[in-house]
Structure formats: C-alpha cells, structure tokens
Amino acid sequence: MTVTPFALVNPDDQRMVFAYGMDIELPSGREAVTFRREASGQPMIGVHGSAEAAHRRFSMVTPLDLIWEPGCRCCLCFTTGQPCDDTTCDPEPPSGEHPNPILHH
Numbered sequence: 001m002t003v004t005p006f007a008l009v010n011p012d013d014q015r016m017v018f019a020y021g022m023d024i025e026l027p028s029g030r031e032a033v034t035f036r037r038e039a040s041g042q043p044m045i046g047v048h049g050s051a052e053a054a055h056r057r058f059s060m061v062t063p064l065d066l067i068w069e070p071g072c073r074c075c076l077c078f079t080t081g082q083p084c085d086d087t088t089c090d091p092e093p094p095s096g097e098h099p100n101p102i103l104h105h
Contacts, residue, residue: 001026005069006051008034008058018064023051034058 002025010016019036032048036058048054055066 004051006032007067007069008036008055008064009067011063011065014065014067018058018062019046019054021048021051021054 004023004025006021006023007014007017008019008021010018019034021032021034023032024030030050032051032054034046034048034054036044036046038044046054048057051066051068055064058064
C-alpha cells in the first residue's frame with residue numbers, strides 16, 4: 001500500500017484549504033479519500049478514483065489547486081503502521097499475525 005497525502009487549496013492563497021486527502025495505491029487499484037467541512041461545519045468524507053478525480057470534482061464548485069504534500073510519497077510500515085522513513089522500515093509483514101490487520105492487505 002502506498003499512501004500520498006494531498007490538499008486541495010485556494011489557488012490565490014494556499015493557506016486556505018478546501019479539503020485534505022490521501023491518494024491510496026493498492027495492488028487492486030487506486031482510490032482517494034478526502035476530508036472537508038461544509039459551510040455549516042458538518043464534516044464530509046468522500047471517496048474518489050484518485051486525487052486528480054477529487055480535484056476535478058471539487059473544482060466544479062470553486063477553483064482549486066492540487067498540492068501533493070512534500071516528501072510524502074510513502075508507504076505504511078507493516079510493523080508500526082506509521083509512514084516509512086526510508087531508513088527504518090519493515091516493508092514486508094512480519095511472520096504471524098499483523099499487529100494491525102486493517103493495514104495488512
């Protein structure tokens with residue numbers, strides 16, 4: 001599993017974030033999950049085919065830029081469930097039961 005964080009931001013002021021998301025690549029395909037809040041404050045979670053698909057959809061509402069979080073083309077470590085840091089990472093699942101079976105695909 002490879003997870004890449006991204007943000008959909010105002011093109012004139014990138015500090016104004018419309019939504020945060022994760023672009024997820026699995027052997028079975030690619031999906032993106034987004035989190036944003038409605039004007040009323042209600043939280044909204046969406047699932048899209050990719051970060052680019054989320055960008056296209058939400059850009060119909062308001063102009064947005066897609067910003068990939070720097071240095072985050074990462075994977076989740078099978079041992080810790082945390083992002084790999086290129087120096088200490090267990091990219092393969094340990095033998096036996098995984099400590100977090102949700103992360104073990």
